[in-house]
Amino acid sequence: MTTHLPAEIPTDISNVTPDWLTALLRARGYDDAQVVEVDATPVGTGQMASSFRLALRYATPCRLPDTMVAKLATGPAAQREFGSGAFRNEVRFYRELVSTFRVPTPAVFATICSDSGSEFVLLLEDIADGRQGDQIAGCSADEVRSVAVAAAGLHGPRWDDTTLLDDFPLPTPDDCDVMESLLDPMTDVFRSRFTLNAAQSSVVDWLVRDAGPWIRTPAEHFALIHGDLRADNVMLRGDGSLSILDWQTITTGNPLRDIAFLLATSLTPDDRRVHERRIVTDYHHALRAWGAALSTPGNQSSVLDYTFDDCWRDYVDNLIQAPLIIVFGAAAAQPTDRGDTMFSVMLERTAAAVADLDPERLR
Known part of the structure; x- marks a missing residue:
């Protein structure tokens, strides 16, 4: 069973594949997750990063929802480098800080961020309603x-x-x-x-x-x-x-x-x-x-x-x-x-x- 984080962090939604998602989710503790199909649709109006609604199909039922939102750094390397501090901030907020506050936020299922901060992915609750x-x-x-x-x-x-x-x-x-x-x-x-x-x-x-x-x-x-x-x-x-x-x-x-x-x-x-x-x-x-x-x-x-x-x-x-x-x-x-x-x-x-x-x- 996959337990290691993926080696590469996508900067294009086309690289957020079923295998990549499966590896990330399993590394974050969702051992029963096996994504076999993903369909991505752009959502939101982000100025520095891009967000997509993921419609997911799993090999077998698991404890994850059928849709979630993927947020990732996209665009040229220079632009992503410029935003790297901001990207690290957001990943850290969801990983370490959110539980110490009482502010309403989307649930987070998984995070991954490069050492430089220029590449990251957040898998968040899809607030479809x-x-x-x-x-x-x-x-x-x-x-x-x-x-x-x-x-x-x-x-x-x-x-x-x-x-x-x-x-x-x-x-x-x-x-x-x-x-x-x-x-x-x-x-x-x-x-x-x-x-x-x-x-x-x-x-x-x-x-x-x-x-x-x-x-x-x-x-x-x-x-x-x-x-x-x-x-x-x-x-x-x-x-x-x-x-x-x-x-x-x-x-x-x-x-x-x-x-x-x-x-x-x-x-x-x-x-x-x-x-x-x-x-x-x-x-x-x-x-x-x-x-x-x-x-x-x-x-x-x-x-x-x-x-x-x-x-x-x-x-x-x-x-x-x-x-x-x-x-x-x-x-x-x-x-x-x-x-x-x-x-x-x-x-x-x-x-x-x-x-x-x-x-x-x-x-």
């Missing part, structure tokens, strides 16, 4: 509220947990130097690809001017953050439940970076203006609930001392997460018509959010 959020159309206020409350299950359980810093340290001065050195070239690439209106251009100017001081400011509180929490990275079900996808950009930082990015980019400006305070309030309540639930006598979570005023201040102060991810994400992703439309819409919504909440930043 859900629909992916649409970044361009945006989500409803109730949907975004559900995502924000779910994110509290990522931030609350390990709020200010210093053991996170062993593997995901807060930015060092050298890290900040590197990021600052990339701001000008990344924004030059962005401006060369997109025709920006005055409001969008002002937000990019703000990013270049203030991202350095922002990233250098020590975080008063920190948690593991998703880093790219937005509509496209969520599967929504009809019963109101959801799963958060795409854990490639995890890092430690102020948790409100996730919430600011989510609301600024996934709601229309009109919906955000009406509902954002309610959503941040509900997120704050959920955050404190996790702190209360997971505290023990004599070891009370510091999140219980985190007031709503603190939360709202951090929400506004971390709006810069949105242009940062938009500009760097556009530079890292393969250009597509949908992707270009998406980044433009996200930047337009961000410009409106900053103008509403912190207009002095656009001076």
Whole structure:
């Protein structure tokens, strides 16, 4: 019976064959799995990796589902090398970290990643009864509220947990130097690809001017953050439940970076203006609930001392997460018509959010 991991890691879905899947699944403990047929259909709108729904037929019934989603690094070697750190992050999240949080994610059946990180495959639960959020159309206020409350299950359980810093340290001065050195070239690439209106251009100017001081400011509180929490990275079900996808950009930082990015980019400006305070309030309540639930006598979570005023201040102060991810994400992703439309819409919504909440930043 096969127990060793496959020697090669596919970078093209055509190489995810029945024999290859059988070897991976058996190496991950599914000894009764023998895949004899696989049919792959593209799903999702990933900007850095590709996802496919696999319809599987087994030699005999086993304890695995008939469909799952394969996520893998595709494209030219240089592009995969550029994304290798992100790929390692996602594999590590599913292998080692997900069980320490209370955030809804797809179940994971198997993972494999090269030492370089340039090649990886994840075999994940197929959420066939859900629909992916649409970044361009945006989500409803109730949907975004559900995502924000779910994110509290990522931030609350390990709020200010210093053991996170062993593997995901807060930015060092050298890290900040590197990021600052990339701001000008990344924004030059962005401006060369997109025709920006005055409001969008002002937000990019703000990013270049203030991202350095922002990233250098020590975080008063920190948690593991998703880093790219937005509509496209969520599967929504009809019963109101959801799963958060795409854990490639995890890092430690102020948790409100996730919430600011989510609301600024996934709601229309009109919906955000009406509902954002309610959503941040509900997120704050959920955050404190996790702190209360997971505290023990004599070891009370510091999140219980985190007031709503603190939360709202951090929400506004971390709006810069949105242009940062938009500009760097556009530079890292393969250009597509949908992707270009998406980044433009996200930047337009961000410009409106900053103008509403912190207009002095656009001076």
